[in-house]
Amino acid sequence: MEAIKLIEVKSEIAAGTRGASLGIDALKTACLDKGSDFFAQFDAEEVENMNHMMFEYAEEDIDKTAKYIEGVYTMVKRVSRTISFALEDGTFPLVLAGDHSTAAGTIAGIKKAYPFKRLGVIWIDAHADLHSPYTTPSGNMHGMPLAMVINEDNLKCKRNELTAETKEIWNKIKNIGVRGQKIRPQDLVFIAVRDTEPEEDFLIKKYGIKHFKVSDLRAKGIKKVVKETNTHLMECDIIYISFDVDSMDSNISEGTGTPVPNGLTVQEALELNCELIKNKKVCCWEMVEVNPTLDSMNQMAENAFDILEATTQCLLDRSNVPAKA
Numbered sequence: 218m219e220a221i222k223l224i225e226v227k228s229e230i231a232a233g234t235r236g237a238s239l240g241i242d243a244l245k246t247a248c249l250d251k252g253s254d255f256f257a258q259f260d261a262e263e264v265e266n267m268n269h270m271m272f273e274y275a276e277e278d279i280d281k282t283a284k285y286i287e288g289v290y291t292m293v294k295r296v297s298r299t300i301s302f303a304l305e306d307g308t309f310p311l312v313l314a315g316d317h318s319t320a321a322g323t324i325a326g327i328k329k330a331y332p333f334k335r336l337g338v339i340w341i342d343a344h345a346d347l348h349s350p351y352t353t354p355s356g357n358m359h360g361m362p363l364a365m366v367i368n369e370d371n372l373k374c375k376r377n378e379l380t381a382e383t384k385e386i387w388n389k390i391k392n393i394g395v396r397g398q399k400i401r402p403q404d405l406v407f408i409a410v411r412d413t414e415p416e417e418d419f420l421i422k423k424y425g426i427k428h429f430k431v432s433d434l435r436a437k438g439i440k441k442v443v444k445e446t447n448t449h450l451m452e453c454d455i456i457y458i459s460f461d462v463d464s465m466d467s468n469i470s471e472g473t474g475t476p477v478p479n480g481l482t483v484q485e486a487l488e489l490n491c492e493l494i495k496n497k498k499v500c501c502w503e504m505v506e507v508n509p510t511l512d513s514m515n516q517m518a519e520n521a522f523d524i525l526e527a528t529t530q531c532l533l534d535r536s537n538v539p540a541k542a
């Protein structure tokens with residue numbers, strides 16, 4: 218019987234704005250303010266971060282096509298190792314992370330633990346995060362985790378020239394955990410994605426990536442979307458859910474690095490995550506991009522904490538997962 222393990226990844230080098238590494242502590246503050254003992258219930262492990270790099274680089278030394286790529290490479294490797302160990306130990310990793318780039322490490326770690334299982338990914342996000350250093354408009358690597366795990370450079374849409382060193386590290390990142398592609402693009406489901414660039418639209422179309430818009434969710438209802446998501450991933454043996462809080466509407470809170478309007482309400486995001494995690498194939502769940510420095514009154518973390526607590530309860534209910542091993 219598996220126990221839940223919290224994995225804390227306080228990394229923010231791959232976001233465009235500073236402060237995402239504080240999201241995990243903001244969740245803990247929200248937990249205390251709400252009088253919950255959530256963080257006392259589970260074993261936790263923190264992955265060491267590379268945020269010190271941000272003090273060590275002069276602006277002109279930062280690679281504009283892949284900012285802090287050496288640090289991102291190290292983080293994806295560390296997270297991959299931590300997640301594969303957690304799964305091999307028989308625990309269910311609940312990952313609380315800063316910038317979304319490290320989700321590539323989560324996926325690599327799952328694949329390393331289960332190399333022969335077909336892995337599906339449910340990506341709840343305002344963004345598609347399908348850029349490579351060759352196509353990125355910003356150089357921020359939190360826009361790249363899905364390209365890392367589907368092993369995609371998207372050279373047809375190339376807009377940036379890479380240095381030999383960047384090319385080399387990018388190629389190494391795509392081979393963390395297991396060599397090459399970790400998930401097939403057809404085993405990816407987008408929910409609430411609504412802010413993409415043409416290079417990403419090209420890939421979404423090329424691979425026919427399954428996509429539920431916010432309007433689909435409202436027209437069909439959450440239960441139906443969850444059912445269709447599970448049907449789409451029927452051939453997959455295991456499933457990972459990545460919940461970027463910017464999938465929620467920017468009117469509710471600006472406490473995230475890249476807020477986007479017309480997103481999910483807190484209640485919709487809560488119900489969606491709860492329904493999705495009821496599927497016993499789900500072996501790992503992650504929440505990312507809470508940034509309290511961009512917020513007022515810790516609103517995003519308070520909402521995100523409600524979602525974390527409710528989703529964890531649904532996970533506990535689904536199979537009597539004990540809190541501690």
Ligand SMILES: NC(=[NH2+])NCCC[C@H](N)C(=O)O
Pocket residue numbers: 316317318344346348353354355356357359360361412413414461463474475506
């Ligand atoms: N995980 C995120 N918040 N990603 C935002 C990415 C935004 C934009 N597509 C970029 O690549 O810069």
Ligand SMILES: [Mn+2]
Pocket residue numbers: 317342343344346359461
């Ligand atoms: Mn994202």
